[in-house]
Amino acid sequence: EAGVTQFPSHSVIEKGQTVTLRCDPISGHDNLYWYRRVMGKEIKFLLHFVKESKQDESGMPNNRFLAERTGGTYSTLKVQPAELEDSGVYFCASSQGQVEIGYTFGSGTRLTVV
Amino acid sequence: QKEVEQDPGPLSVPEGAIVSLNCTYSNSAFQYFMWYRQYSRKGPELLMYTYSSGNKEDGRFTAQVDKSSKYISLFIRDSQPSDSATYLCAKNSGYSTLTFGKGTMLLVSP
Numbered sequence: 001e002a003g004v005t006q007f008p009s010h011s012v013i014e015k016g017q018t019v020t021l022r023c024d025p026i027s028g029h030d031n032l033y034w035y036r037r038v039m040g041k042e043i044k045f046l047l048h049f050v051k052e053s054k055q056d057e058s059g060m061p062n063n064r065f066l067a068e069r070t071g072g073t074y075s076t077l078k079v080q081p082a083e084l085e086d087s088g089v090y091f092c093a094s095s096q097g098q099v100e101i102g103y104t105f106g107s108g109t110r111l112t113v114v
Numbered sequence: 115q116k117e118v119e120q121d122p123g124p125l126s127v128p129e130g131a132i133v134s135l136n137c138t139y140s141n142s143a144f145q146y147f148m149w150y151r152q153y154s155r156k157g158p159e160l161l162m163y164t165y166s167s168g169n170k171e172d173g174r175f176t177a178q179v180d181k182s183s184k185y186i187s188l189f190i191r192d193s194q195p196s197d198s199a200t201y202l203c204a205k206n207s208g209y210s211t212l213t214f215g216k217g218t219m220l221l222v223s224p
Contacts, residue, residue, distance in 0.1 A: 004157070031210065042118070043158070043202070043214040056211065091157055103212070105157030 004106035006092050012112045018080040021109045025094030032075050038088040082113045117141050120203055120215025129224050133190040137203035137215045147179050149188045150202040193222045
């Protein structure tokens with residue numbers, strides 16, 4: 001079974017530019033999550049999709065972040081325009097069934113805004 | 115006060131030592147407690163979870179939750195160099211969300 005795939009693995013962009021991160025969940029997993037770790041801080045929840053619907057987006061920092069999940073398959077997270085404080089590692093996870101314990105994380109996208 | 119507090123370390127031990135990793139939490143709502151292991155440049159990997167209080171053992175790993183003191187522990191027996199990683203405690207904080215500690219970096223030297 002393929003795991004959760006994220007790309008790019010690393011992205012360096014200038015402040016003001018746009019970046020799109022992609023996540024391919026494990027096939028058949030209805031739940032897809034985005035988390036972020038800013039340097040020196042803990043991993044924090046951004047949002048949760050159930051299939052193509054946003055179940056909870058309470059962790060999204062501001063309206064520069066836009067997440068979509070096309071047809072309940074892969075998801076994208078767009079940051080536009082990027083700011084310096086957006087630098088960090090963005091993790092995607094997916095689960096099926098008991099959500100509290102069933103997460104599988106991807107390896108993350110390391111975003112550096114300069 | 116952060117919902118989950120964890121000492122970032124690093125914690126350095128010799129091979130074969132017993133390791134104790136600890137977290138405290140503040141919000142008693144929701145009852146799942148988890149330990150994740152994260153190797154460098156990889157995503158967190160679920161190691162163990164417990165529901166409510168008590169102990170759970172899996173091989174060399176034991177997870178313990180003390181609800182009275184709001185304390186979460188992970189014990190590793192006979193630690194190996196391959197156990198060197200960052201260990202993250204987490205608890206569920208909603209229907210589907212997890213709240214993480216900052217993680218403790220463990221270094222096991224041969």
